[in-house]
Amino acid sequence: MPQLNGGGGDDLGANDEMIPFKDEGEQEEKISENVSAERDLDDVKSSLVNESENNSSSSDSEAERRPQPTRQDLENYEKAREYFSEALRRQQDGGFFKSPHYPGYPFLMIPDLSNPYLSSGSLSTGARTYLQMKWPLLDVPGSAGLKDSRASTPGHLSNKVPVVQHPHHMHPLTPLITYSNEHFSPGTPPPHLSPEIDPKTGIPRTPHPSELSPYYPLSPGAVGQIPHPLGWLVPQQGQPMYSIPPGGFRHPYPALAMNASMSSLVSSRFSPHMVSHHPHSLHQTGIPHPAIVSPAIKQEPNQGHLSPSMHSKSPAPVKKEEEKKPHVKKPLNAFMLYMKEMRAKVVAECTLKESAAINQILGRRWHSLTREEQAKYYELARKERQLHSQLYPGWSARDNYGKRKKRKREKQQPDGESEDQFSSRNKKPCTQYMPPDKMCDSPASSHGSMLDSPATPSVALASPAAPAATHSEQAQPLSLTTKPEGRAHHPHFSLSSKPQGPSPSSALSLSIGSPGSQSPHILSRPIPFSSLQHAMLTPPTSFHQAALHSHHALLQSQPLSLVTKSAD
DNA sequence: ATGCCTTTGAAGCGT
């Protein structure tokens, strides 16, 4: 579990203030990080200048394709450097910046220099745009380097940065808030900030595909188009993939998001105007905002097509307007944030890759978090909603509501099939989605798997920071790992059933633990519901009574974790 | 190429 800011989270409301380091060692570490970041910027500048100088004579085709840095580019660099100096100075003063966006979370974001999308104006495709400069108070899990076995440095020392996610999978706010530190750790300078210089050309060489981080999901064809690491300073020319929109896109101030004093700028930058007036998610400044998924770049399936219903009801201009309207996604809720952060960890620990299975695991782990742990995510989610509403004042979840389903309906229901018919036809039985040989984290792995065995047995169902209305079970002394919001209809036996419907193969998983145990579960392997169905559906049987008895007994002494899926 | 699966939580919608 990452420790956010010492685990306190109480200073979330603070804004751009200095946070004392926990100890001198930490401070030194952070300072050295920034020193090296600053040094890296110098390197970058050198390479920039070198490139500029060599460009005319270089025979390197890559270099030829690249435009020469302009005065503006260099100015931008200087500004960025200025910021780094300031950051460094403040660190040396004994603190570090908080994010202007999430002031409670001390990390700096710098533009991802190696992000091909950054220089392209196609940020809205979802490329992670900013690099996390540091997240000093988070413990960095060993998975940092897990995804890149080619790393020359150990995972915990490497600076793998999850800069780019799959474009269509990035959360709008991800560039502003990096929730996960999984792939980032302090220490060595980021590769993209200290680009390897090609001895021939004197310019940073394009990384070999095998050296590319797996977080750069570039297609083989795209690899050759990887832009200059200083893409934000050196826009690519003649590259349709990263084409610069009319008006040009030169990132004017990459360090913008880092600078506390610029938070006002940031807010103006990400004003809603860009939403309505910049179909390509470009602000007046020319900065595309990744929070917006421009339909021109990323379209939800069929979004661009006119539905029959729309055809009949909406006049063309409205449709056109709607088409152009960028798709602003919902802010992530606490669990989504948790998933985002923990997914890689779970994937690394298990052999699982299927998200559905991973999500089941994460769901269980979420329930096993302590109240304090969950509170962090609720608070983050709250902040995110807050930020989202600031960025998009006029936005409502309604904007996206029904879009997907409507599209689905339009596609699958052209003949006017009734809604009920459609629904029933498309419902799938609720089954345990877990490959049998991959039960890495069933509540039962329990045989000591660390995955689902929180140090603190589930005490908390909800966070104090969570909306009270949705977490009425806070006061319960024991965790039944039921869903909040009263989704579990059996408070004592916690047979929560999903409305999805019948399934003969639903499973019941039971986990019972003892306080303080690292692997507290006595029985937590999912039990095929078919084997329990009878017992469950009939009035108190021996099983039922035994279970209830166990539960009541445990109520007195032991925490109980019970996750069920029922078949009704 | 597209949608499903699976999770929780927030918010919209309908009654």
Add this chain to the structure above:
DNA sequence: ACGCTTCAAAGGCAT
């Protein structure tokens, strides 16, 4: 007010 539905992320898998 309440309950149901949709969407947010993720990526393998099925169609």
